[in-house]
Amino acid sequence: MGFFKNLFQSKKKTKTSEKYRLGMQKTRQGVFNRLNDVLSEATLDDSVFEEIEEIFIMADMGVDTVVSFVNHLRDTVDLNALDSPEDLREIIVEEMFKRYTKDTIIDTNLDIDHDPAVILFVGVNGVGKTTSIAKVAHQLQEEGKSVMMVAGDTFRAGAIEQLRIWSERVGSSFFEKPAGSDPSSVMYDAIQEAKEENIDVLLCDTAGRLQNKKNLMNELSKIHKVLGREIPNAPHETLLVLDATTGQNGISQAKIFNEVTTLSGIVLTKLDGTAKGGIALAVYENTGVPIKMIGLGEGVDDLEYFDIEEYIYGLFSDVV
Amino acid sequence: MAFDQLSDRMQMALRRIRGKARLTEKDIDDMMREVRLSLLEADVNFKVVKKFTNDVKEEAKGDKILKGLNPSQQVIKVVRDQLSELLGGETSPFTVNKTRMDKIMLVGLQGSGKTTTAGKLAKYLRKNENQKPLLVALDVYRPAAVDQLVTIGKQLDVEVFERGTDKDPVSIAKEALEYAEKEGFDAAIFDTAGRLHIDDKMMDEIKAIRTTIKPDQSLLVLDAMTGQDAVSVAKHFHESLDITGGIITKLDSDTRGGAALSLRAVSGVPIKFMGVGEKLDALEVFHPERMAGRILGMGDVLTLVDKVSENVDEDDMMGMMEKMTSGTFNYNDFLKQLKMIKRMGSLGGIMKLIPGAKKMMKNTNVDESQLTRVETIIGSMTKEERKKPNLLEKESRRRKRIANGSGYKVADVNRLIESLKQQKETMKKMGGMDPSKIDPNNPMKAMQGMQAPTQKKKKGKGKGKGGFRF
Known part of the structure; x- marks a missing residue:
């Protein structure tokens, strides 16, 4: 799973990411900062999952989405017999990418090649x-x-x-x-x-x-x-x-x-x-x-x- | 209304326990899990939800309820009471000074609806408090914000104090205050620029404006569609400005309105008004209890009565009732009735206040353009035709002429004829009712009685559909 770490490090250098980082500082510090605290806890028990659920819901991600997301986390943890919250870090990020990039390239360019x-x-x-x-x-x-x-x-x-x-x-x-x-x-x-x-x-x-x-x-x-x-x-x-x-x-x-x-x-x-x-x-x-x-x-x-x-x-x- | 979806989910959760003769703690836990999710989906703040579910559980699980009579009904009552408590318990009245000028400052995020609300508030104060208000344009940042307020002022015939966009808002506020006091205004409403609660520079500016104005009321204008952020917005503004009340806007949207629920619970700031439309009279006093009832699907007859008595001449109403019940109802009356409804606000809005009507109307979209159509068609009738509806029923050439004259199809005319007939029939049934028994202060009570049977017929599942009765 080092892939994402690499991806992140390479992204860090580009200029747009810096702007994103700055513009989204609030978002990161607000809700997701708490995620860090949760993932630094000693034991991986139910309360960790509950807190993750809480954090995502507070980020307006939608209740249905969050419930299914956290259930997936639980399954992954059971399946791989993980026992430290630290292990969740990459799993969360990877799952996020999987869910929202959906293996497709999204074209964000505006379709303006027309007259007019x-x-x-x-x-x-x-x-x-x-x-x-x-x-x-x-x-x-x-x-x-x-x-x-x-x-x-x-x-x-x-x-x-x-x-x-x-x-x-x-x-x-x-x-x-x-x-x-x-x-x-x-x-x-x-x-x-x-x-x-x-x-x-x-x-x-x-x-x-x-x-x-x-x-x-x-x-x-x-x-x-x-x-x-x-x-x-x-x-x-x-x-x-x-x-x-x-x-x-x-x-x-x-x-x-x-x-x-x-x-x-x-x-x-x-x-x-x-x-x-x-x-x-x-x-x-x-x-x-x-x-x-x-x-x-x-x-x-x-x-x-x-x-x-x-x-x-x-x-x-x-x-x- | 905004709370429809929230109330639908709530009702689902409550329906599960309804009618059960015996309740276990597990029943309550199951129900509250649903309630919790529905509140979260409605954007109610997470912490508020937690406290709410805990409070309800604690109270509902007490021996008095679980072992008492009708436990399920009592649990529903607990939910309702706690919900009403969450919304702010008693209505927090908007009071004005009798002896000196009221200074009201509106603050909030960009796009929450401050300028429109300022206009609505001016209209409200003039109409309900007999005040002469002054609108003050302090938003020098957003392009054309001043123009917007000036235009609204013109529409309302309310004076607007503006100094363009070159001066700083603090000095404009000071000037406006002196002007308003000198000219003998009863209230000055300050429309400030939208700002982010985390923008320190802009928050400092609004603090300076506040120090200058020393407002009697600092009202936070909050978009009903705001998400979990609503709470931190409210907190920040409250800490900086000592907010005295909230105005929830855009409650006519299909949002579940959790922001409204959280505002009071987190900041302790009472909600004073709610904005329910783009028209300048679409501002209503916020009643926590009625809102709680509405969420639980009990309708809101009190609000309806307020609306009716505010906008409709009582004699008119009684005259209409007599006409309706005597069976001489014609197109002139039909038109008059429509105009009455129009004056009361949107038809959909009114229908939803009637218990049971909400469910009934679920799939019948009340289209206000229909009102215009009816008006146009009736406008194309001769005076005689309006008085004697059966002329149209008998002669098709009249119907054709009216269709041509109004620009609608013959089918539209036929539909109108049909609905007048239907109305008459309903009225005849109502005729069995003694008109003198109709409370003039609450004519809708009589209507309400009419709603129930129709509803049963339509749904075939009358039980459990008509809202809760305690």
Whole structure:
């Protein structure tokens, strides 16, 4: 099992991992620090398993997942007749990798090779859609793309202004219609203008909506349709913006938004503020929708492409 | 409502012991294991869950209960009482000063809903406390946060104090305070920027704002969908700012709402209000006991009565009841009834407050766009047709004309005709009821009686479905 140790040591050198480590310091120190204490205990008895269970649940990893995870740990320990909590260190990390990387390579690159490409941002209220759009716009512009932000949240007071200010800061194009306009018509008009202006990527904002509001979800599916009618296969990316402090409701959000708009990925925001963030793992396990990007701060460049290996490494680097 | 899923799981756990004549300690342990998992799944803080399950077990295993009459019912009562205790026991009333200006500061994480809540609170104070509130925009960081509050102020016709985004919030707060006192406002609501509880610099800033304002109320705005972190958020804010109360937002989502359960239990801070929608009147006083009852599936008739008496003219209501029972119910009444329901808030929200209705409605999605459809169709009827529903039933050309005029299909018109007929029939059954016996303060009590039989018919498993009765 030295493999993982090697993997970790080689990872340590790369620059992104450092950023992960820093951004996720809170997460590591918060919940998983306790894991270290537990694994340093003298005897491997039931209370150790209970505490591990407790730690993972407190990280918002989801009760079902945690119960099955810890049962697996128990079995492994029985099978190999292990007697020291220390032995659990690598088993935990290995099992984590097995569970969440699933032997597949997850492509976190955004599908933007279209003319123009359309990225639709969806999510519940207050998760940080507008800020995420600004960050993605910044990143794409750095890569030399011309970007247009589309103010599709015509409902919330001040939403259009908020996106406009971001577009000015980032220096991207911006499309808006008056507050209260039908968001589908905003999308339609924005596409026409983007075609004229030769925009590479459209970043479409939508109003925050709770996933159990049927009317609002219908509205979203209409937006989705309108985009696809104007540009073949658009939106090329539909990203669910998810607040990392969210609890188990994150699973419901991912499931229902996925049903309505077929998500291509998740942007996990505010990860720098939470000591938990295990919802990232729970959502992936429950829906299979990959996390593509994470927000690690309030600055416009505090957005990283997500790498589940880096993430798990970030969580457990102090454990192994 | 938010607690639906939580209550479903709870009910499952409790149903296991319900009806058992004798209970063993093992029964209680088994039940509590389920309860524990359901609370954890609902994002209730781990430590809170531990304490809760221990408390319930200790009380439930006492001789008095295990060997007493109806042990299962008594155990359920213990769960309910402890749950209500966890939520905060008695309702913690929101009180305002009679003699001087109220200073209210809203704080919380980014995206928890402070600005919207500030607007709702202003509306609440004006409506329920007869106050003249001032909204103060202190979020100079988030782009367009000030614009957002100004727009909300315009919608409510409430004055907003703002100094743009170039000044520091502490001095804006000071200026606003002087202005509000000079201009004779009854309350000043300070909308502060969202901040991370672990961001020391920003926490220092909010402490400075607090020292300047010396608020009567420092309210923590907390997203109901928050996970296990809710507790440390609450703790940090409370330690820095001496929070006086909590406002749980987005409780109209499908979250199980464990954050709400944990807030009071961990920090001792009482929950004052809950946000239940995007409209600016979607703010309700938080009643711990009623919420506990709702979690256990007992419905929440009291909240419904509050809503009804707040929004509906009593005469209107009684007039309607008379009409309904006399069988002369027509489209004008139908429309009036719809408008009443609309005024009370979302239809789904109201139905869920009625015991038993929740289960009944499980698969019938109440779509508010249906209300709009009905309004449009009735709008396309002539005055005579509205008064005499049977005209439509008899003549298909009328139905066709109405469909064309309203832009809907004939089938939609037919559906409306059908539902009016159904209503009339239900009302006739109700006619057996003496209208004078209907308590004007609680007209829904009569409705409630109507719910039970329908429910039994639909589900075929009436027993054990109608919520708990102690």
